[in-house]
């Protein structure tokens with residue numbers, strides 16, 4: 001995708017389609033035009049205002065009004081997109097509305113599109129508006145068509161952002177940041193959408209290593225022998241049943257001071273989860289190619305961090321394997337020893353995520369990294385609890401809890417805090433090992449988090465269970481069926497915010 005900035009007058013930008021915005025006024029039923037929409041409206045002798053007065057366009061979120069230039073301005077057509085009610089506009093309404101407009105244009109033949117804003121309110125600045133708009137365009141235009149022979153869909157291949165002359169530098173920064181965040185999200189989406197026969201643990205490690213080279217991160221990949229030597233009993237147990245060998249991926253970004261250990265990002269990288277010997281039912285099992293959504297989020301975030309260069313150190317730790325039933329699989333009744341020495345009694349081989357995360361969290365804690373954030377498509381129980389809209393998360397630190405919610409808001413991702421109360425530790429007591437792998441049906445997302453808590457040592461820690469939000473069936477403003485890339489922008493935002501402290 002070719003993305004540029006222009007300081008040309010709105011009406012002089014040559015393109016297939018120009019996107020401008022308008023909001024619904026709160027005082028009366030009229031609409032408030034952005035400065036760019038107003039400029040177009042002037043050239044069209046008040047046509048937008050007239051259409052709105054006729055009731056054809058009310059400024060509701062995602063509502064579109066298309067007008068042709070008839071030679072009166074350089075763009076072939078202009079699309080006015082509604083942002084919803086004026087007093088509620090924020091970066092997420094801009095992101096969503098612009099995504100809807102861009103998708104519509106891609107479907108209707110446009111190849112070069114321009115985006116112009118000018119509805120900054122008290123809630124956010126012109127640069128933030130521009131950043132959200134470019135994110136919306138890039139997220140909205142994403143498709144995954146690598147395996148379809150017929151490439152018949154039209155693609156937008158050029159995006160121009162209109163910037164007021166006096167804000168040129170700020171808009172350039174906004175564009176850079178938007179591009180890094182959106183492309184990292186789309187990178188994660190594609191990792192998730194790849195079929196499991198392609199995206200094996202070895203391939204995931206290869207893609208991580210290629211990405212690391214591209215953005216200048218240190219990269220270390222442990223193969224099976226090294227994983228054994230490290231004592232990663234969880235990762236070894238889960239991968240035992242598969243013909244695909246496991247990998248352990250470590251990426252390091254150093255933007256902070258040398259004596260600061262920095263934060264850790266841990267991601268569950270199960271490239272396919274059959275459940276193993278405790279085999280899952282067949283229905284929808286294909287969605288379990290998305291069981292590496294945590295790994296994808298962490299790798300995506302590292303790509304964005306590598307490009308945005310915050311003044312902080314960040315280490316990514318990604319255990320990856322698949323979970324298969326075979327004669328060499330681990331089985332219920334087994335006892336597994338994790339890297340930090342603790343033992344876990346295996347109850348159900350489908351609860352594999354916590355085992356591989358336990359090794360990674362132990363290593364992060366051993367290295368003295370803090371805060372540690374882990375992301376995992378960990379439990380069906382979280383999907384039951386919160387569905388597909390909000391990500392439930394657990395943290396042992398009040399401040400980190402708030403930072404995650406705030407970073408999520410900036411990123412357009414919603415998070416909801418869940419409890420780690422000690423009472424929930426009761427059901428994972430074991431008579432034969434240090435802890436039991438599962439705590440039964442009740443509060444399944446919480447007991448899974450309680451298991452992870454055993455491996456984080458003294459670190460500040462948060463566990464984000466993205467089982468409901470990482471892989472979805474529905475199409476929304478900038479969401480397609482499949483991987484969402486949830487977590488990428490929140491983690492990158494969080495790194496940017498921590499770097500400012």
Ligand code: BES
Nearest residue numbers: 348350351352377378379380381438467
């Ligand atoms: N990968 C699944 C969790 C999952 C379910 C992710 C639905 C996305 C959508 C995980 O490994 C799993 O199977 N967990 C079990 C744990 C149980 C056996 C204690 C579950 O949630 O049923």
Ligand code: ZN
Nearest residue numbers: 273350351352
């Ligand atoms: Zn499982």
Ligand code: ZN
Nearest residue numbers: 270273291353
């Ligand atoms: Zn799983």
